[in-house]
Amino acid sequence: QVQLVESGGGVAQPGRSLRLSCAASGFTFSYYAMHWVRQAPGKGLEWVAIISYDGVSKFYTDSVKGRFTISRDNSKNTLYLQMNSLRVEDTAVYYCARDPSYCTSGGCHSDLYGMEVWGQGTTVTVSS
Amino acid sequence: QSALTQPRSVSGSPGQSVTISCTGTSSDVGGYNYVSWYQQHPGKAPKLMIYDVTKGPSGVPDRFSGSKSGNTASLIISGLQAEDEADYYCCSYAGSYTWVFGGGTKVTVL
Numbered sequence: 252q253v254q255l256v257e258s259g260g261g262v263a264q265p266g267r268s269l270r271l272s273c274a275a276s277g278f279t280f281s282y283y284a285m286h287w288v289r290q291a292p293g294k295g296l297e298w299v300a301i302i303s304y305d306g307v308s309k310f311y312t313d314s315v316k317g318r319f320t321i322s323r324d325n326s327k328n329t330l331y332l333q334m335n336s337l338r339v340e341d342t343a344v345y346y347c348a349r350d351p352s353y354c355t356s357g358g359c360h361s362d363l364y365g366m367e368v369w370g371q372g373t374t375v376t377v378s379s
Numbered sequence: 380q381s382a383l384t385q386p387r388s389v390s391g392s393p394g395q396s397v398t399i400s401c402t403g404t405s406s407d408v409g410g411y412n413y414v415s416w417y418q419q420h421p422g423k424a425p426k427l428m429i430y431d432v433t434k435g436p437s438g439v440p441d442r443f444s445g446s447k448s449g450n451t452a453s454l455i456i457s458g459l460q461a462e463d464e465a466d467y468y469c470c471s472y473a474g475s476y477t478w479v480f481g482g483g484t485k486v487t488v489l
């Protein structure tokens with residue numbers, strides 16, 4: 252079955268860095284675009300970033316532009332989120348999620364509704 | 380990228396129907412038929428319940444349905460059951476490969 256497992260969360264001081272990972276299994280990872288979504292304690296969901304199936308195209312929410320970098324290693328079936336210059340307001344549970352859009356050798360299917368499958372999340376706490 | 384507007388809470392008795400609204404703008408909800416809804420139980424990951432405004436993924440009970448009129452989308456839960464008590468979030472494509480969520484609605488089964 253489709254599974255997404257995040258790791259790499261922890262406690263970091265403001266201004267420091269963390270790298271999150273998301274290991275995918277149960278589907279052909281290299282076919283799908285992938286998202287990161289976060290949820291601050293007691294708050295709602297916030298979309299963070301998306302990366303295309305081939306890693307070429309990347310888009311971010313305004314509050315993380317220039318600080319966070321989404322990337323992927325299709326040979327390792329793994330998605331990453333490099334978080335630099337962390338702020339207290341980055342404290343959240345970070346979820347990776349599979350986008351419904353995919354590309355195969357036979358062509359591409361696009362759907363822009365959001366997130367089809369979610370991981371269980373990893374917690375990031377930014378505090379001095 | 381302002382959050383979509385949802386009521387903080389709605390409630391209903393078992394068997395009743397409840398409707399959760401999700402109001403955005405012509406730049407998101409009103410501009411695209413790419414609205415999705417997610418159910419989240421405490422301490423758990425979100426789960427997709429409705430996509431493309433009205434479509435239900437395989438495995439989701441057909442008690443859950445969606446609609447949209449103008450800049451407002453709605454999630455309707457018919458025949459409310461105890462296990463439906465959870466937080467629900469709407470999400471809309473907002474153009475330029477960005478997405479925006481609603482603030483979330485807590486559904487209470489009385």
